[in-house]
Amino acid sequence: MEITVRAAAQGRRVPEIAVLTVRVSRESANQQQAASAAHTLMRQLSDQVRQIQADRPEIVDRLVVSPVGTRSWRPWNKEGKQLPMQHESSGRVQIALTDFDLVARLTQEWSGVDGLNLSAPHWELTEQSQRELETEVTTEAVKLCRRRAQVMATASGFDQVTPLQVADTGLLERPQAEAAPAPMMARAGAASAADEGFDLSPREIQVRIQVEARFRAD
Incomplete structure (x- = not known):
């Protein structure tokens, strides 16, 4: 049978790893201003996470820095009138850390910066x-x-x-x-x-x- x-x-x-994802976003009616502001903020954020990686490589499981891109659109107001062109430049940084105390500090720090949008941590194993x-x-x-x-x-x-x-x-x-x-x-x-x-x-x-x-x- x-x-x-x-x-x-x-x-x-x-979990052994916390993954933080931060989106940099700057918006303006002037495309060049939006791009310049986003690149400046992105460079500051990238320099910070790369410094963490350089100082304490043993706690950084991975680091991904995406390039800044720009999207444009024409919004509408409540009366149905099309408004002038708007531009948003944005990029993304993802850092996976094994030091959860540092994760808490970075979360608190980045949450208060205008133009940074922080997602809730994603937890992983090695x-x-x-x-x-x-x-x-x-x-x-x-x-x-x-x-x-x-x-x-x-x-x-x-x-x-x-x-x-x-x-x-x-x-x-x-x-x-x-x-x-x-x-x-x-x-x-x-x-x-x-x-x-x-x-x-x-x-x-x-x-x-x-x-x-x-x-x-x-």
Whole structure:
């Protein structure tokens, strides 16, 4: 007899990296003024984060500085009249840090600067920790499948089960006429603090993995 089962496991870890994303934005009716103001502010911000990287490279997981770009449009007033052209120049800086005290200080500092728009921190694990967590959760999901299959086999009068196939949900081979369900993907992430203001408490990283397995009962 063959037994097909599905099981899911979940794991959590305290984050190790906080990612801060800052958008520089300056707007003006004069395109050159908007661009000049944005480039000045962007240069100040870039110099600051690069100095952090130079002084304490061990706490900077990554640093990305995007170029300044400009968009233009003609707004409308409440009476439906088209107003003069407006221009906005903007750029973006993203820095990932392992020092959460510094994250708190930078958040407080940048939140008070005109022209800087700071997103709530995004929490991550290091690549090694992420792999370790996914390995642990996958292992547990497979073990759960085997235990579930063994329970079914015992209830059906069989002594043991032998694995035939193990796969992510939706990838297990099925008879051609049987439709496979939509796969459940492994996911990892942390809840955003954007809807709660700037909550700087590290948010646990969660990984949930679901697998399917087929066993032969003997």
